[in-house]
Structures are given as C-alpha cells and as structure tokens.
Amino acid sequence: MFIKDYISDVYKAVRSLLTGMKTTGKYFIHPGEIITQQYPENRDQLHLPERFRGEVVMIHDENNEHACTGCTACELACPNATIKIITKFDISPEGKKKKALDTFIYHLELCTMCNLCIQACPTDAIKMAQNFEHSVYDRSKLTKKLNQPGSKIKEGVE
Amino acid sequence: MFSLEGLTNSLQQWLAANFSAGWVLVIESIIVILLAIALFAVLGLILVLMERKVAAHMQIRLGPNRVGPQGMFQTTADTLKLIMKEGLTPDGADKFLFNLAPFVVMIVAMLLLAPIAFAKNFQIWDINIGVLFVSAVSSISVIGILMAGYSSNNKYSLLGAMRSGAQIVSYELSAGLSIISIVVLTGSLQLSDIVASQQNGWWLFKGHIPALIAFVIFIIAVTAETNRAPFDMAEAESELTAGFHTEYSGMKFALFFLAEYINIFIVCAIGATLFLGGWMPLHFGNLQGFNHLMDYIPSSIWFFGKVFFLIFLIMWFRWTFPRLRIDQLLNLEWKYLLPISMLNLLVITIMAIMGWHF
C-alpha cells in the first residue's frame, strides 16, 4: 500500500511538472504570442485614447485666441496647487477695466492628472493632452506657461 | 569532412617535428590554457544570452534586442559594464576569503573541463578515472560558495551559503549514483571508453527504463548542484536578495555568474557524455544507411548539440517552476531521489550482469 502511494505520488508530481513545462514550451515555440511593444520605434503606431490624461494644455485657435477669463476656478479646484493664475486688468474700448488672464502657470511636476481643473473650467479653456513623454533634464522646464505669448481672449467669452 | 581530430594531430606532428619533447608539452599546455579561457569567455557570453532569450520567449517577451543584431552583443556590453564597476569589499568582511572565493568557484569549473571529450579524440586529458575526477572536483565548488557566504559579513550570504552547503552535499549522492549506473553498464571510468561503448546506441536508449530514470535523476540532481531554479536556494532572490553573492560586485560577481553558467555547461556535457553518447552520432544497432548518414555530421556538432539541448532543458525548468523550500529540497533528495536511484542502480547492476541491455 505504501509503495503504491509512493509511486502514485511520484507519478502525479511528475505529471504536474510536465503540464507546467508544456505551457511554457508552447509559448516558446509560438513566437506569434509575444506581446512586447518596442516603444520608441512604435511611436507612430502608438494610439492613445482621446480621454487619456497626459498634461493640461490651453486651447488656442488659429487667431492665437484662448477662452480663459482668468476666473481661477481651476486654481481652486486643483488639489495640489498645480495651477497659478496671474491676472491683469484690460481696458476695454469703452474705457472699462476688465479682469483678464496675464499668465497661466502650470506646474507639471505637481500635477497628478486628476482632471478636476478641466471639469471646473466654465469656458472649456483648458483640456488634457494625450502626451506622456514629460521627462526633461531640468526641473525648471516642468513649470510651464500655458497661454501662448501674445494670445488674447476670444470675443464673446465671459 | 571537417574534424577537430585532424587539427590536433597535425598540430602535434608539427610541434614534435620542430621542438624538443619538453617544449612540446609546454606549448601544448599554453594552447590548452588559452583555449580553455577562450571557451569560458565565449560560453559565458553565449549561455547568458541564450538564457535571456529562452526566458524571454517563454515569457512572451522579445528579450534583449538592442545591442547588435538580435541583441547578440548584449552580454558583451554587460560584461564590459561589470568590468568597469568597482569591486567592493564590505566592511568587516574576511578580506582574504572574500576575494578568494570567486576564484575557487571559477578554478573548480575550469578543472572540470579537463576530462570532457568535445569531439572525436579532442579531449584535454583522457584520464582513466574521468568520471571519478568529475564527481570529486565538482564537490569542491561548495567550498567556494561557503567561503563567499561566510566571509561576506552578511546574514543573507551566510544563510545562502549554509543552504547551498546542505543542498550540494545531498544532491551529490544521487548525481553520483546516476553516474555510477552508467559506469556499471560500461565497466569503465574513462570518459572516452564510455563514449566508445555507445557506438551502437546511446545508453539512454540501450539501458531501457532504468537508464531513463537514472537520466532524469541526474538532470534533477545536477540542476540542484549548480544552484539553478527550482533549486536556487542559495540565491533565492525573493528570500535572501542574492544569497551567497549578495555582497559581491563588479568582476567578482561576474566570476560567480560566469561560473554558474560554466558549471551548467559542464554538467550538461557530462550528462551528454554519459547518457547521450557524447560526440557519438545517433546510431541504431544495425541500420547501416542511417548510421552512415549520421556520421556525416561532425562529432563536435553532435556533442554541442546534445549539450545545448540539455542546457535548454535546465533553462526550461528554471523558467517554469517555482522554487522549493529548503526542507522540501532535502526531502526530495533523501526521500525520493536517493531511494529511487539506489533501487535503480540495483536494477541496472542486475541488468548489466545478465546482459539484458542492448
């Protein structure tokens, strides 16, 4: 009886090991199953979904106009103090003073891509870009100014 | 037909014609030393690359493919990196033993190269107790590992070395018994005789099931002896970070690393010699046509083909199985492998006496 158990133990053990080897062996002889993506080379085919949150960018149209009113809703919504908005006062043609965006400072190094600023924005001035290659050699390059030089607010955006 | 035998013979004749007998020996020794070192370097590079490629393909990856075509020079680049790294000796270590240990391991691996027949009549030293020499010398490598673990002044290293000691000493038994079973069949300890005895078929086929069992036990035992997964208790990176070579860096680490692969090559070479006929082509008793066809393939290719097949088998184990625990490892040896191989040896002895093998 003992001998029978012993032999069946050995048999079962060897069989379980061979089953495992069959699985790995199957993949060894099927190179088609390889799932490696060769990253820098496949940049062209790399498809990032449109909802992917890479970094905050400000939308500028062809006239170099944006929709940011400098209301600081995004600054308040941000949990990490990633966004700092500096406002100025424009003088409208009628001679009225009007609050406007001077500089939209975005600290990429603090950002966690939580999307709360985009949801908070009342004028859809900012959006998330599908870019994930953020590494730079100098930390100061991560502090970005989002409104382009010379840009101004779109007509009709309040 | 290409043959390494012709090469050695013509060299021997040329040297004998031009130099005195003493000088011939010296020059031949130097050539052998250079060849051995070159073989080491090449084997190290090839085997590490092979391991990484085999692992990658089993793990549905590509493996190294950036340095050179298909990543051919990856291991060369790695070696260069290791050479340039600082070889640290930890504070409080036994400096002499610490620096000696990698060389002990390496020298053992080099010594084991001596009796191996790489091709027909292409052998460094056809010693008449070849098999005994191999099992005797291979057991020295544990001393190097124990030295490394003891002298590193690191508890992980110590644990790894102690595990390794227990493991190698135990598994030597069943590896030895499997080797003896072939010695019993052949009636000789000389490796060239063992190869010659497989002229009409390899022992794996001629020896019926007992030889197969001996072969399986041999493969398991040598996997354990070379500290390869699933028996890599001495390294066990998830338990002991890197085991006995935790504190080694730079080229000293590379020596351990290289010695591991050389040891695999050597045990596989021994396995191929004993069970798969060494450089002997695949022969079946009286199929003359087939046997002649097989003879056209050079003997060195036969030898290396068999060795690399066994190495692949051992790599296959490594990338499939989880690691055993130290007590299970010893259980496996003392409760399963040793009794089975003893019984198997008995059967083989009876078989040899009665002449039941082919």
Add this chain to the structure above:
Amino acid sequence: MYTETQIIKSGAPASIAGALDGTGELVINVGPQHPATHGVLHLVITLNGETIRKIEPHLGYIHRSIEKMCESLSYRQFIYVTSRMDYLSSHINNHACALTVEKGLQLEIPPRAQVIRVLMDELTRVASHELWWGAMAMDLGAFTPFFYAFRERETITDIMEETCGARLTMNYICPGGVNYDIHPNFQRRVKDFIQLFKSKIHEYDELVTGNIIFQNRMKGVGTLSREDAISFGCTGPVARGSGVSSDIRKLFPYEIYDKLNFEEITETAGDSFARYMVRIREMHQSISIIEQLIDNIPEGDFQAKTKAVLKLPKGEFYSRVETARGELGVYIVSEGGTTPYRIKFRSPGFSNLSALDHMARGSKLGDLVAMMGTLDLVIPDIDR
C-alpha cells in the same frame, strides 16, 4: 558576551555574532528594500537557523499622511488622493469615498452610474488579483506567471485608459456618479477581455495551481485559524481563506450588489493555499458579475445633479466597500464645512499584516514569502 568588533578581531565575521551569543538567534532585516516586500515594508525577523521565531513589521517608510491631507481638501478633491493608498484597487478606494460623501449628502445615484461603478470595481478586482497572482508566483521563484498575468491585466488597464483616462489612478468616480460616460468601445472591449480571460485562465492552473512544488510551498503554510482571523481583524480573501464570511458585497451590500447573482468564496483550510484559491475563484466570480452587467447597463444619467461646492452636514459618516484586499472603511467627521474635519481610512492591508507574525512563527524563512504573497500586501495601503 562579545561585542561585534571583538568578534571581528577574533577572526569570525560579525554576521555570525548572533549565533555566538548563546541564544542561537539571528536577527535579519527584510526590507525596507527587499525583493519580497513589494515596497518599503521593513520586517525585523528573528531567526533560529531557518526557522522564524518572531517577525516585527516596521512601518512608516511610505507614510504620506493622506488622512491629514484630506482634511484640507474639499469633498471633490480628496477622492483622488485615495487612489494612492491601495494603488491596485484605486477605483474601489475612490468608490468608498464617494459612497461616504453621498451618504452625507443623501444623494440618489442614477442606476447607470451604479452599474458603471460596479463594473469598474469588478474589473479593478480582476486586475488586482491578476497582478497578485503574478507577483506571488514570482515571490515563490516562478518568474513566467508574472508575464502571463500582466498580459491579461494589460487589457484591463487598456479598457480603463480608454474610459477613465488613466491606467492606474483612474479618478473616475465623483460624488454623485462617475465623471464621464463609458466609452463607446467599452462594452465590446470588456467582452473581448472576458473571452481572452476565459481562454487563458486554464494556463494559470497548469502553470501554478496544479504544480506540485507550488502546492507543497502553499499547503499547510501560514495557517490562520478562524478565531485568529477574526481577532486580528483580517478581512477580504485572508479572512475568507480561514472560513470567515466577510464579503462586504454580501454582508452590507452597496450599489447594486444585492441584485447581483454571485457567490461569496470561502475556504476552510486557512493556509496559504486556501487564500490562493479564494482569490482565483473570486476572479471567476468577478468575471461572472461583469458578464451579468455588461449587456444590461441602463440608459440614463451617469451623474446625479450636485452643487458645485459640496458641504456635508455636521455629523459622522462611515461606509465600507470590499476592495481586492478586504474591507476598506471610510470614516468622515464633518463640522458642516466644505472640508472634512477628520477622516480615517480603515485599510485592509494593515489588519492583514498584523496577522503575519502569528502565522509565521515556527515556519521556515522560505515560507515567509508564501505568506506575504498570499496576504497580498500593498504597502502604501498599510502606511497611507
């Protein structure tokens, strides 16, 4: 009694000093940087040879004071921080926070949002268990399963990326529902994933579950009795492996879990293998939940109407969910303002880790990785 320097001078390296002081005990530090701890857990282990005498976990290496941080964040903002606790079930963490806030606000969640949340929860659970399976097998020395597990997990993270916009810290849930509707491809891709999962799951059994070495490493190792599991406060698969019924989805159903047809998996052995089997079988249950829901996502809003600034009434709110690791409780004390007065997370990993010393005593050092593997520790979850 020798000091270490004396022993060095006398020739023996200091590493064996412990063995020389008469107790035969060797104290080793596993971590904070160690391959088996999967993070910065520091275990001070007292060994006698290979046998573990005592394990003392030292925590705090990745303490980021998330609870304190949350006190200065608004009820919309603090949810995203909780993704960083148990990063493998970040979606479920967010869910727990949202549930607590909704409890305070007494919000009614649209049925579509509820179904989407549950679907995402279960996908996260499968992804987490996949990673656990691979990492645990890697701890035990088998590397290959890790890659097979990641192949399947990758499809889930792709689905997450497409719908939620991120792969790991999704931040998809907001108080009142979910941030945006599911992606048009979502249903198709989830069905593809289910098909892939079902075609590959047998490999898991071939490679790991049925393997004799693996079974020997797991069976009878790290046994935790039912009573101990309860007294250590273990939850999740750890408790269920010991036969304790602790699935919050069954005991205190939230969202639509009471309408779903699934089993609570329990095993009675209490050893590492039981915990392993619980998780493997839970994956199948999660897949069955996803199958039930994927074609039945009701039409409607994905988000309830909420005010721009959320204010919880004065009081205390607690809600709990079942994460991949066990019970996550979120406890909010509100003074009526826009930020919580005090917040406390009851994380599953912390209680599960506390049982480690008890279950490891007397076993071998090699068993420790099996135990830690099946406890499925995520260190940021323990430290917060």
